Amino acid sequence: MAGITSADVARESGVSRTTVSYVLTGREGVTISEETRRRVRETAVRLGYAPSAAARALRTGRSDLVLCILPDWPVGPVMETLLDELADELSGRGLSVLVHHGRRTRPLADLWRAVTPRAVIGFAPFADEDLLMMRQAGIQVLGTLGEDHRPDEDGPSETQLAIGDLQARHLAAGGARRLGYAWPTDRRLEDFARDRLLGVQRACVDLGLSEPVVHPVALDVPAATAVRGWRDQGVTGVTAYNDDVALAVLAGLRAEELSCPGDIRVVGVDDVPAAALAAPALTTVAQSIEVQARYLAALVLADLDGSEEKPSPPGPGLRLVERESG
């Protein structure tokens, strides 16, 4: 053990542990001479003292960690960016972001008990029981589906609806009268996919188009079957669940020797790096990750500061990135 404790710092500086603690935690309302403060801080640095987080957590019941729980499906580059941004925003306030890639193999409780985080951010829904326990333990719990912050609600997410809506309207504006929806075969994505599809469906109703034609699309193989289906049903524009699905659709189009955008146009979601490099380059809906990250960070910090008023959620911040595919 390195084993440099606050007692060591106290002894070296000729003060009590109380004073060391006051100085180092920057406690307000205590008057300690500037001279003493400097001496303590200097000694701490010199000895390479870092407070035991375990002891602090035990004493205060709280750590400086923010725990992010990811869903059990591969999250992709967009989520990665979001987490990076979030970590950046929070590190300025002494908070560290820790991520759990959540195959839920062990009870979630084991995890947050072990971490005693200040806040838990869930990128997948929590079980009601977990939610309750964490709240009882005084942990700030943020749920997020897309950017929405409301773990308790069950209705479709506004953002997901807006994504589908934007995709559909773009294709309709380009002249498509009959749309297809490329549905991910991965079961774990169903919740998101449902809401996005609903957005497309509502837009179709609104625009006087017929119901979108849904075909399942796997991610690892050209979506030839789905493409043939759409072709035979007179579909000229396909909204894909996300860019990964859209890539499979484009591959299916090539396999069936249909032209894109000539025969069928395609629009994805996420603007992953591969989208710009696809054949043809993929038109897609991008979300402004920075805005989401800042909002999440603001939520955590507002709680940290004990401020009553919560920051107001940003809009969906969607942006259509127009390329060649649609």
Add this chain to the structure above:
Amino acid sequence: MAGITSADVARESGVSRTTVSYVLTGREGVTISEETRRRVRETAVRLGYAPSAAARALRTGRSDLVLCILPDWPVGPVMETLLDELADELSGRGLSVLVHHGRRTRPLADLWRAVTPRAVIGFAPFADEDLLMMRQAGIQVLGTLGEDHRPDEDGPSETQLAIGDLQARHLAAGGARRLGYAWPTDRRLEDFARDRLLGVQRACVDLGLSEPVVHPVALDVPAATAVRGWRDQGVTGVTAYNDDVALAVLAGLRAEELSCPGDIRVVGVDDVPAAALAAPALTTVAQSIEVQARYLAALVLADLDGSEEKPSPPGPGLRLVERESG
């Protein structure tokens, strides 16, 4: 606070906290009646008792967490899979994997102090100082570049060399006499890229080919310039740093209206999902993630069990996935 402590369980079960601790940690060498054990365990479950990890960490100086430090560049789906597998392997032994996406904004020490992990796995090199401090604190530190486990060494990684070698030999076997290397423009990837390129270079020497022609390739735009360069220099086979880079090369080929594999063949690394969907489908070198994950897990568990002999490292486990591009 939920606030159910071992004292509560002890009182409810009519035993001492000592006994509760012995029963619940499954301590060997103590004889406690089966009857008592059952009663304690049952009470614990009934009360929803979960030991305070902070207290346990303070007392024992160790938690059940394994901390993974990622590099500050986007890691992609391969790393995600690796982390998932690792978490799976370790969860069976009561260990939870936590990931830190490492823009090194705060000192690393703050992080591991706060987590008191049992082991730290670095997917990017550690500073010597951090390494020393963690070791001193009794934390098991594993470094990994690719799959190699040797944070201290400086020479090129055998695995990275082998990747480049395999790429080059495949293209040469297909008839290419002059190779190109697609070098990532992202500075943070240089260490890996250098070793992989070195592997290609050595293979070229070995095969009697001329030096590979290196061109930088950005990830967000078709690599038209690089492609023109290779064409003008008579290159007929391009080894790319990874699949992302290869995708940009394929896009550049299309932009320059060169055929692939007809004019220039391309081989990537990683076998990301998008590789199979590229135009043309990308030939690539895949690593066996499961094997790496198991090895890493075995390393952690060997230390946990205090076993002297370390598991022997698996080979690179490379596999050429042959598709249309090369």
Add this chain to the structure above:
DNA sequence: CTGAAAGCGCTTACAG
């Protein structure tokens, strides 16, 4: 076979 007690390192009322 079981219990009383010490102690991990911190923070924080409380007393000077």
Add this chain to the structure above:
DNA sequence: CTGAAAGCGCTTACAG
């Protein structure tokens, strides 16, 4: 302005 002391919840020699 500073210090002695309690206590967070656990584990673990040690004594019965």
